[in-house]
Amino acid sequence: MFDLKITGGTVVDGTGGDRFSADVGIKDGRIVEIHRRGPGDAPLEGNATETIDATDKLVAPGFVDIHTHYDGQVSWDSSLEPSSGHGVTTVVAGNCGVGFAPVRPGQEDWLIGLMEGVEDIPGTALTEGISWGWETYPEYLDVIEKQEFAIDVGSQIAHGSVRAYAMGERGARNEPATPDDIAAMARIVQEGIEAGALGFSTSRTLGHRAIDGEPVPGTYAAEDELFGLGRAMAAGGRAVFELAPQGVAGEDIIAPKKELEWMQRLGAEIDRPISFGMIQVDAAPDLWREQLDISAAAHSAGSELYPQIAARPFGMLFGFPGHHAFTHRPTFRRLKAECDRQELARRLADPAVKSAILSEDDLPPDPTKLFDNMFALVQYSLGRLYSLGNPPDYEPTQDRAVDKIAAERGDDPLSTLYDLMLEDDATAMLMLPFYNYFYGNHDAIREMLTHPAGVVGLSDGGAHCGMICDASYPTFLLTHWARDRHRGEKLPLEYLVRKQSHDTAQLFGLTDRGVIQTGKKADINVIDMNALTLHPAKMAYDLPAGGQRLVQGASGYSATIVSGVVTRRDSVDTGARPGRLVRGAR
Known part of the structure; x- marks a missing residue:
């Protein structure tokens, strides 16, 4: 009757509701039955090809990580670690305005240098590892669609590659865009969304620079360019406008507020979510609270602003x-x-x-x-x-x-x-x-996590290989914030599961996942919360061309399931590859 049964577990279903005891039946990659059980109740009837005993364990949805940079890694790594080792079953790449499509023949090395500079991914690894085989963004998605992964992969079309493709050297060097340039870029963006991009991303952060020191194309884009591309994105379908915004420069805290002002107007006009990275900075230690409140007020006024927040201090x-x-x-x-x-x-x-x-x-x-x-x-x-x-x-x-x-x-x-x-x-x-640790104060992060406008992001999975490994955020949310914190208030487990499953999936229109409900995609974690442990970060030397990267493992995931298939058992990769490209609503 079932391909897989999960029996005897405590279900935290991703909605934020109270946990309950239940067996879960899975067939053809979908959840087909949820059998609630009280003390002494009989288990879910019916045979199964495999049964997982989840007694004394948590049964939760697979996590959806919306801020990763696996754009190149999809060419050589079907496991998509480290994210897949932390209960993540769907990732969204193409953030911060950098990506590998569209690309004109001969422009590949320049895009590699852009990604290497902004995201600290070794250029030698990207050069050896990326297979290429595309020019347009739809062709890039078609190449990914032919591959099989441990988890699902979604992508956004990036401003940097679009600008360089449409404007050539002028675009790469951040020269102002003419109306014709904007029209050309708009056509590419709309085509990308229609092909299945989950969003459009840009960066206005001055610290985001290519390996040659040049800012990311689009860093200084004028409002007519940003609005033109936002309108094109909305014309293409249901998608998210994602950006790394301008931050505080010295004592100047005006720039971030100006960013919020145009974001509110754009969101109201195109009726699409706008998500931006937000962290606490020492130069303006309370600015983040004002940004959150402005975002909440924008929601009430009909403009969906979603600050992406980090689960722990942001550094190296x-x-x-x-x-x-x-x-x-x-x-x-x-x-x-x-x-x-x-x-x-x-x-x-x-x-x-x-x-x-x-x-x-x-x-x-x-x-x-x-x-x-x-x-x-x-x-x-x-x-x-x-x-x-x-x-x-x-x-x-x-x-x-x-x-x-x-x-x-x-x-x-x-x-x-x-x-x-x-x-x-x-x-x-x-x-x-x-950032996010002003004089050792972690309570700011807790307030960010509990604010209704905030969405969990900024893991940078696959990026900053020599500096961080924040792809482990999903495990940290459960171990630190739900179970182990002793220097302040914890957060409810049900809330933290919802924040990184239902809420992140809904933001990107992935309504078929993120909750344990009948008819939904069978992306599920079985977690031994008593044994769940976040390991120290270690340097690995497993990138193409011998490149190194920081990785951080976890133990306590009894099973991670993607589309009804067990991809990790006792925190070890099974070799199963049910993950596929996720295309957006077209």
Whole structure:
């Protein structure tokens, strides 16, 4: 009768309603029966090809991550890790105005440089890994549609690639768009939405730059361009206008408010959701609250503004495998060039080597290399650089800062930093939060998570390979916010499940998933909440061309199910690939 039965579990169905005991029957990739059970009630009748015993476990919808950058990774990685290891069953790529379609022949390397600069994905990995085989955005979707994945993949059409395709060098260099340019771009955007893009994305963040230092095309786009492309998106179908907005520059907090003003007018005109990244910044520590309230008021006035919020502090991870304070010390440079990873870890633990590195002056940074001055940032941030521990603590108190640990030990701060990075065979990573952690205050994040206008996003799955691994947000929401938080109020499990399943799916019009209901797509997690654990971030060396990336695993997912097929069992990939391209409403 069933392809799969899940029996004896506690269902948190994604609607935000109370949990209940039930068996779930699945057939042909859909949920066909939900059999509620009280004490002593008989189980769901009917045979099944496979039965999963979920006794004492949580049964929840698959999570929908709306902010990822798997645009290139779909070419070489059918597992789409790390997202697929954290209960995610659908991802949306193409965020922040960067993507790989449309592309004119010969323009491929430029798009790779744009993605490498903005999203810190090694260009060598993209060059070796991307298969190409398309020019237009509809052709790009057709290529993805032929592939099979562990999870479903949706895509947005990106302003950067559209502008460069339509305007050539003028578009790439952010020259003003003429009416003819806007019309040409509008045709491409509408065609992309009609082909199944889930949205259109752009970036106005000054920090988003290509590998050559140029801002993302569209960063300075005038209102006539933004509105022209927004109207084209709306003409193409049900889609989301996504952007990385202008942030606070120094003490100037006017720019973010101006962004909200035109977003409200655009949303009201095109009657489509507009979603923008929002974080707390130290220069204006309460601006985020004003942005949330403006967004809530906009909803009441008929304009759907959805701030995308992060589940934890927003920053970088530092350690010997990636960026750190000693990358420009001559002894470290020499050892890194001479040794493999295991030998390097052994040599770094030698007290004589440590003494030599600490005594040396830094070599000057290379101005032609992006992020080559990170060592100086670390050295001057020891009061905000935290030891995370195992399991990682993303709400550390000030006593976990490197300078405080050093004072406790009676040691030099850089010497203490060196020792902390030596832990776990020189693989330990420390966190420097730039945003969302004003003087260690995590309650701002809790308020963001509970605000009705906010939507969970900003995981950047697949991106910032040498700096972060926030694709683990879904697990963190359950472990930290629902179960483990002890430095403030927790949040209800039912609420957190809804925030990353029903709410994120609904924003992008994916109404066939995100809840456990009869007739819905059978994307489901079976979770042992007592065993659910977020592991420390570690550097992996598994990208094409030997590229490295930070990954963060989890345990406690007894099963992850996509379209009725078990893709992960006991947090291990089964090799099943039921995931497909998701096209939007056309």
